[in-house]
Amino acid sequence: MRNEKGSLIRPVPLPDSASRPVVTPLSTSVVYASDTPDMLDQQYEGGLQGYTYSREGHPNADVVGGLIDRMEGAPNPGVVTSSGMAAVAAVLMGITQTGDHVIGGNQLYGRSLRLMAEDLPRMGVSTSMVDPGDVDAVRAAIRPTTKLILVETVSNPTLRVADIEGLATLCREKGVLLVVDNTFTTPRAFKPFDWGADIVIHSITKLLAGHSDVMLGYVAARDEAINTRLRIFSVTTGMTPSPWDSWMAERGMLSFDLRFDRAQATAMRLAEHLGGLEGVKRVIYPSRDDHPDQARAQALLKGQFCNMVSFELDGGRAEANAFTRGAEGLNFAPTLGDVGTTISHPASSSHRALTPEKRTELGMSEGFFRVSVGLEDPDTLCAVFSQAIAACKV
Ligand SMILES: *Cc1c(COP(=O)(O)O)cnc(C)c1O
Numbered sequence: 001m002r003n004e005k006g007s008l009i010r011p012v013p014l015p016d017s018a019s020r021p022v023v024t025p026l027s028t029s030v031v032y033a034s035d036t037p038d039m040l041d042q043q044y045e046g047g048l049q050g051y052t053y054s055r056e057g058h059p060n061a062d063v064v065g066g067l068i069d070r071m072e073g074a075p076n077p078g079v080v081t082s083s084g085m086a087a088v089a090a091v092l093m094g095i096t097q098t099g100d101h102v103i104g105g106n107q108l109y110g111r112s113l114r115l116m117a118e119d120l121p122r123m124g125v126s127t128s129m130v131d132p133g134d135v136d137a138v139r140a141a142i143r144p145t146t147k148l149i150l151v152e153t154v155s156n157p158t159l160r161v162a163d164i165e166g167l168a169t170l171c172r173e174k175g176v177l178l179v180v181d182n183t184f185t186t187p188r189a190f191k192p193f194d195w196g197a198d199i200v201i202h203s204i205t206k207l208l209a210g211h212s213d214v215m216l217g218y219v220a221a222r223d224e225a226i227n228t229r230l231r232i233f234s235v236t237t238g239m240t241p242s243p244w245d246s247w248m249a250e251r252g253m254l255s256f257d258l259r260f261d262r263a264q265a266t267a268m269r270l271a272e273h274l275g276g277l278e279g280v281k282r283v284i285y286p287s288r289d290d291h292p293d294q295a296r297a298q299a300l301l302k303g304q305f306c307n308m309v310s311f312e313l314d315g316g317r318a319e320a321n322a323f324t325r326g327a328e329g330l331n332f333a334p335t336l337g338d339v340g341t342t343i344s345h346p347a348s349s350s351h352r353a354l355t356p357e358k359r360t361e362l363g364m365s366e367g368f369f370r371v372s373v374g375l376e377d378p379d380t381l382c383a384v385f386s387q388a389i390a391a392c393k394v
Contacts, residue, residue, distance in 0.1 A: 026247045030054045060246035071187040076227040078220030084203025086239040087217030094233030098124030100147040105132035107155035132162035148177035153185045157370035159284045161293035168196025188260040189304035206337030209252040214245045263307035267373040271309045273382040279389045284310040313367035326388035336372035344370045
């Protein structure tokens with residue numbers, strides 16, 4: 001009987017129905033009207049559950065948040081934000097203050113690195129970047145003022161695996177918050193809260209929504225006060241997601257488990273296939289015997305790994321460009337997690353700003369590619385790579 005009263009200009013109440021829709025309705029209303037002043041009072045005082053204004057929260061965001069809470073085993077209801085970067089910013093800016101120190105993994109997502117390198121220092125928060133696979137190095141970087149450490153479980157694009165277990169122990173010992181950006185691994189392969197993380201971040205934009213038509217983020221904290229702080233900061237700074245993106249994300253997430261399992265099985269298969277091809281110098285996938293973090297990946301990721309495969313062509317920019325032109329049907333795009341396979345070339349895109357020497361140090365030559373494996377038929381996909389690599393000898 002909501003909407004019973006209507007208004008002068010919107011006089012028609014919603015039709016009553018004894019049955020309910022199986023699909024979550026899209027709630028585009030920014031404003032929520034209260035039937036009586038008394039009810040609004042009770043809403044603000046917490047006695048009555050209800051929405052007031054969509055920046056403060058709305059049903060579609062809460063449904064998406066609830067789904068991820070369940071997948072992650074989140075101790076408190078997470079906050080859905082307008083992008084993954086909004087979630088990262090909510091953590092880095094919402095719970096730090098002038099004088100604090102923050103540590104970041106040295107191969108974080110580019111914008112996260114930028115936020116740490118350029119924006120936090122401007123506000124009096126100092127930052128250090130450290131290899132998250134080296135707990136001794138992280139220990140050495142910790143100061144009395146260190147507030148948090150932000151890491152990604154599997155790094156992009158070199159697919160190194162962070163020592164989450166060692167970091168969690170260190171963080172507990174030092175009273176530092178461990179923040180894990182779980183975008184790559186997803187809760188299907190890894191649940192950071194089970195391994196001692198204090199805060200979990202997602203770019204829902206990538207694998208969770210999965211169709212490259214939604215931009216959203218998520219963050220949840222173990223500590224209730226920090227969780228509330230993150231929610232308030234995201235509302236105050238207007239990081240609220242749109243109902244439409246939230247609705248689309250929910251739709252995408254209904255098939256997430258199936259998509260992830262398929263994409264990661266194909267990724268494993270493609271890694272094996274690439275390893276046997278002439279013209280491929282190196283293949284990087286965490287399940288491989290030649291991966292430096294294979295044992296750690298086995299322990300943390302429970303045999304699920306990820307849908308990303310990186311490899312290095314034998315050659316320079318000319319061979320790389322020839323491969324890209326020859327990879328028919330694969331989108332050349334620097335994002336990941338789409339239903340279709342995408343290939344990206346870090347030297348000319350995500351890591352373009354680095355010097356060639358720095359890229360070499362990070363293991364990214366001119367022949368280096370990152371593949372985000374999608375849902376194509378695995379045989380067909382392997383054939384496309386065989387063909388494009390065979391044709392790229394210049
Ligand atoms: C893409 C990405 C982000 C940022 O998410 P957006 O939704 O693009 O803002 C953060 N972390 C990782 C690991 C990502 O891949």
